[in-house]
Amino acid sequence: MNKDFNLYVFSDDANFCSALALECNSYGFELTFFELVDLQNGFKKDDKVFSVVIIDLSEKDLDQGLKIGEEIRLKSDFPVFGVLNKLSKELQNKSKDYGFDLIFTKRMLLKSLKKVVVHILDQ
Numbered sequence: 649m650n651k652d653f654n655l656y657v658f659s660d661d662a663n664f665c666s667a668l669a670l671e672c673n674s675y676g677f678e679l680t681f682f683e684l685v686d687l688q689n690g691f692k693k694d695d696k697v698f699s700v701v702i703i704d705l706s707e708k709d710l711d712q713g714l715k716i717g718e719e720i721r722l723k724s725d726f727p728v729f730g731v732l733n734k735l736s737k738e739l740q741n742k743s744k745d746y747g748f749d750l751i752f753t754k755r756m757l758l759k760s761l762k763k764v765v766v767h768i769l770d771q
Contacts, residue, residue: 652697653765654678656726658716659704664731664754671761687719698769699726705739706732706754714746721747727768731757 655677659665665681672679678697701720705713717728730743730751740751757764 654699656701705730718746
């Protein structure tokens, strides 16, 4: 991989965030957690770093998570991924309407993070 890689993450799930931090650390990926107030400033664009946005759709307010993804899609060209505890076809279809590129279970993303990153960088 010739570029550094950063994940912008919106999640309140401490277990998922901790596990993701360990995975990112083991591969040398940057990890940036953000909150709603951070959306006003947008995400910095750096040609040397490839970034994706991960939004936890398992949170209490699903509509808010979907709207965050939609807002990010409109303000940036970063890929937007959703993560949740359990996949459902209905939520997969709904998330596409809001501009999400891919949906993963949290477990699936954690198990295959490096493969996902390599695939994204090859595109």
